[in-house]
Amino acid sequence: MHNASIIIDKSQFIRNLQAISSWVNRNPPVASNRLNKVKFCLPVKANAYGHGLVKIAQIAEEYVDYLAVACLDEGITLRQNGIKKPILVFGAFSQEQIYDLIIHNLEITISSLLKARMVMDVCQKLKLSCKVHIKIDTGMNRVGVRSENVHVLIDFILNSDCMKLVGVYSHLASSDIPGNEFTYKQIKEFNEIVAFVKETNPEVICHLANSGGVCYYPESYLDMVRPGIFSYGYLPGNNAVDDVLKTVQPCFSLKSQIIYFKVVAKGSAISYNQQYVTNRQTRIVTVPLGYGDGYRRALSNCGEVLIHGHKYTVSGTICMDIFMVDIGPDGEAYIGDEVVLIGRQGAYEITLTSVANKCQTITYEILCGFNERLPRIYV
Numbered sequence: 001m002h003n004a005s006i007i008i009d010k011s012q013f014i015r016n017l018q019a020i021s022s023w024v025n026r027n028p029p030v031a032s033n034r035l036n037k038v039k040f041c042l043p044v045k046a047n048a049y050g051h052g053l054v055k056i057a058q059i060a061e062e063y064v065d066y067l068a069v070a071c072l073d074e075g076i077t078l079r080q081n082g083i084k085k086p087i088l089v090f091g092a093f094s095q096e097q098i099y100d101l102i103i104h105n106l107e108i109t110i111s112s113l114l115k116a117r118m119v120m121d122v123c124q125k126l127k128l129s130c131k132v133h134i135k136i137d138t139g140m141n142r143v144g145v146r147s148e149n150v151h152v153l154i155d156f157i158l159n160s161d162c163m164k165l166v167g168v169y170s171h172l173a174s175s176d177i178p179g180n181e182f183t184y185k186q187i188k189e190f191n192e193i194v195a196f197v198k199e200t201n202p203e204v205i206c207h208l209a210n211s212g213g214v215c216y217y218p219e220s221y222l223d224m225v226r227p228g229i230f231s232y233g234y235l236p237g238n239n240a241v242d243d244v245l246k247t248v249q250p251c252f253s254l255k256s257q258i259i260y261f262k263v264v265a266k267g268s269a270i271s272y273n274q275q276y277v278t279n280r281q282t283r284i285v286t287v288p289l290g291y292g293d294g295y296r297r298a299l300s301n302c303g304e305v306l307i308h309g310h311k312y313t314v315s316g317t318i319c320m321d322i323f324m325v326d327i328g329p330d331g332e333a334y335i336g337d338e339v340v341l342i343g344r345q346g347a348y349e350i351t352l353t354s355v356a357n358k359c360q361t362i363t364y365e366i367l368c369g370f371n372e373r374l375p376r377i378y379v
């Protein structure tokens, strides 16, 4: 028994993957020029959005075609744990990382001619080949070769005998908003490159859709989709989705247990700097979890928890490892009782979205903030 843990509902996660797969392959085909099944690439970067990198990859492996990570270390961890599926590394690499990318059979993102030459040099020295995806910048201005320079890069890679071009991709900046002009512009620009690539190399996987693309832009599906946050059960923004997608739901909950209990007099200050003072004699319970685990300090005096099916508010500032809750003079809760911080208990639910809103951030950032101190339990 842990003081606090993250519980992942495996079957809900699998239902999400299945629902998204059938949605992007729904009939009649949503994209006119499509013959093959749309492939599914599951982003598992940032510890699988806090859900646990290796375990999530293992569960997902039979339901998806590809996995994607942000950096070399995440890719190596997956390979060392026996993951066999293709793994795309989204991030830009440095010279020292090329050798490891190649020997671990990780698919490399190339975003300039310079990077392509660096990879080619290492391949030639090692007498090994590698698989690459070209990243095109259609509007993020992050990494990626600009459309006007892409033809030279494509030709360079196609003519090299050690780099195999398996994919071409770009990333959408505003796809969480349906009907967005900027997104249509990005899709159009990317499609021009797709047409150029497919003319000579129809087998190259062209991919563009993130969660927003999957939810709102069927034009962006192409050969493969890469939904991250939506695979874990959250909408990418504040816009509703088709009813068919209502089966996609969170599979993550955060639970703890009461570790201490005391009765305090009226006028007692709770936690650092006296930010909460009791207005009556009351019962205070202590929960062994804090910002050192990723339960954000912004939730001081406003976060909510569920205990015995009742909703209570965090009392006072959240400490690094602990916080307190005033359960009232008649509150019934004792050491060992369950405390739900995110998820359901009885008739109530505390959603990740409500937590993110209270912290003035997005669900993604709260999820990534839960660190290794919290065990992940898969049920």
Ligand SMILES: *Cc1c(COP(=O)(O)O)cnc(C)c1O
Binding pocket: 043, 045, 090, 171, 209, 210, 211, 212, 226, 227, 228, 229, 230, 236
């Ligand atoms: C993180 C990432 C995704 C997934 O984004 P979501 O908004 O979580 O769907 C897709 N593609 C790239 C290149 C990414 O970096």
